Amino acid sequence: MKFLIVDDSPTMRRIVINSLRASGWNDFNEASDGEEALNILESDEIDFVITDWNMPNINGLELTKAIRRHPKFNEMPILMVTTRGLKDDIIEALKARVNNYVVKPFTPQILKEKIESIIESNKKV
Amino acid sequence: MKEKINEIIDKAKELNALLVLGQKAIPFLEEIFIFINEIEPILKEINQSISDNLKRMPSATNQISKVTEATELATTEILDIMDNLSNRTAEIKNILNENDIFDTIQTKYKNKIFELLHNKEKYTDENLISEVENIFDLLNKETSIGIQNKHNKIESILRSIDDDSMKIILNLQVQDITSQQLAAVNHLIITVQEKLLNIIKQFDDYQVSDLEVNNILNSAKNIKEGTFDPQAIESYSGTSEKQGAIDEIIKSHKTKESDYLQEKNTLQEDIDKLFSNQNDLKDLDNQ
Numbered sequence: 001m002k003f004l005i006v007d008d009s010p011t012m013r014r015i016v017i018n019s020l021r022a023s024g025w026n027d028f029n030e031a032s033d034g035e036e037a038l039n040i041l042e043s044d045e046i047d048f049v050i051t052d053w054n055m056p057n058i059n060g061l062e063l064t065k066a067i068r069r070h071p072k073f074n075e076m077p078i079l080m081v082t083t084r085g086l087k088d089d090i091i092e093a094l095k096a097r098v099n100n101y102v103v104k105p106f107t108p109q110i111l112k113e114k115i116e117s118i119i120e121s122n123k124k125v
Numbered sequence: 126m127k128e129k130i131n132e133i134i135d136k137a138k139e140l141n142a143l144l145v146l147g148q149k150a151i152p153f154l155e156e157i158f159i160f161i162n163e164i165e166p167i168l169k170e171i172n173q174s175i176s177d178n179l180k181r182m183p184s185a186t187n188q189i190s191k192v193t194e195a196t197e198l199a200t201t202e203i204l205d206i207m208d209n210l211s212n213r214t215a216e217i218k219n220i221l222n223e224n225d226i227f228d229t230i231q232t233k234y235k236n237k238i239f240e241l242l243h244n245k246e247k248y249t250d251e252n253l254i255s256e257v258e259n260i261f262d263l264l265n266k267e268t269s270i271g272i273q274n275k276h277n278k279i280e281s282i283l284r285s286i287d288d289d290s291m292k293i294i295l296n297l298q299v300q301d302i303t304s305q306q307l308a309a310v311n312h313l314i315i316t317v318q319e320k321l322l323n324i325i326k327q328f329d330d331y332q333v334s335d336l337e338v339n340n341i342l343n344s345a346k347n348i349k350e351g352t353f354d355p356q357a358i359e360s361y362s363g364t365s366e367k368q369g370a371i372d373e374i375i376k377s378h379k380t381k382e383s384d385y386l387q388e389k390n391t392l393q394e395d396i397d398k399l400f401s402n403q404n405d406l407k408d409l410d411n412q
Contacts, residue, residue, distance in 0.1 A: 009301040083357040105298035
């Protein structure tokens with residue numbers, strides 16, 4: 001499974017990658033904003049997107065909406081990992097159809113659980 | 126009489142001088158009046174701007190203080206974890222150097238062999254060999270148990286080191302959180318700068334260099350609203366409770382969505398039934 005990690009903070013991308021490695025996943029690509037992420041989705045075989053919300057150019061919410069509108073990637077599993085923890089934010093993200101939501105700071109265990117839960121529910125579908 | 130006339134003439138001269146002064150002063154007073162009219166909105170704007178910016182400053186100060194607190198908290202926790210890690214590695218070294226138990230086991234079985242050899246006349250050759258084999262089996266078993274215990278102890282310490290490294294990962298995320306918070310403070314400072322720049326531009330005498338203006342505008346471009354979360358620092362406390370609350374919201378939203386979809390399905394089923402009934406009716410009509 002190949003992950004695309006989208007975050008404008010290189011430290012956060014590294015933390016996400018380390019957490020994924022600790023859970024046994026080893027295939028990644030990285031993007032620093034939504035625009036770069038959309039380009040990578042076109043050129044690389046990505047199976048799962050983990051995105052931050054607050055980013056320059058195209059933010060995580062706009063990226064999610066763009067992916068859902070895209071005929072090729074509209075079923076792409078998306079996990080939002082962000083500092084935004086207000087109820088309205090979560091509902092807005094759910095309306096944009098993120099598959100799950102993790103608030104920063106997170107433990108690698110939480111990240112693993114959410115990814116596995118998304119993979120599991122996608123299998124059922 | 127002449128004195129009185131002179132006095133009147135003097136008064137008239139004074140009055141005349143006053144009128145001349147008045148004539149000269151009126152345009153000047155008019156200019157002052159126009160100037161005050163022009164400066165009044167600017168002064169009001171300056172006043173408003175200073176008042177607005179003063180209100181924002183405590184928020185910026187507060188945010189910077191929170192960043193300092195969060196960074197300090199994370200650094201202290203990381204240092205505590207590092208101390209713990211250092212203790213743990215020392216424990217592993219001690220376990221690896223612990224050979225007393227094996228020495229005791231070896232001495233115990235060495236003595237048994239000596240005892241056996243000392244009393245060898247009591248045994249046949251076959252029995253003696255069998256006894257020695259038993260002693261070696263027991264020695265191997267006890268040594269294996271000792272090794273397994275060491276292994277278990279080291280494994281448990283490694284697990285706790287793993288947990289500690291996860292805690293470090295959690296604490297390092299403060300970097301992203303504080304950088305968003307500082308971006309919010311930067312955004313606020315730039316907004317104040319822009320406002321002050323607008324005020325300064327209204328005074329013709331004060332020239333702001335293009336470089337200064339460009340610097341401010343470029344900073345504003347780099348830190349746009351929406352690229353940072355001004356409440357980011359709040360997420361640093363009580364994360365597990367927050368994630369639990371978020372999971373509840375997601376669960377409830379998904380349940381509602383699924384209920385809605387089920388409703389939609391029911392409606393579709395009803396429509397299908399209706400259509401199948403209509404077909405039945407058509408069949409009946411044809412008959």
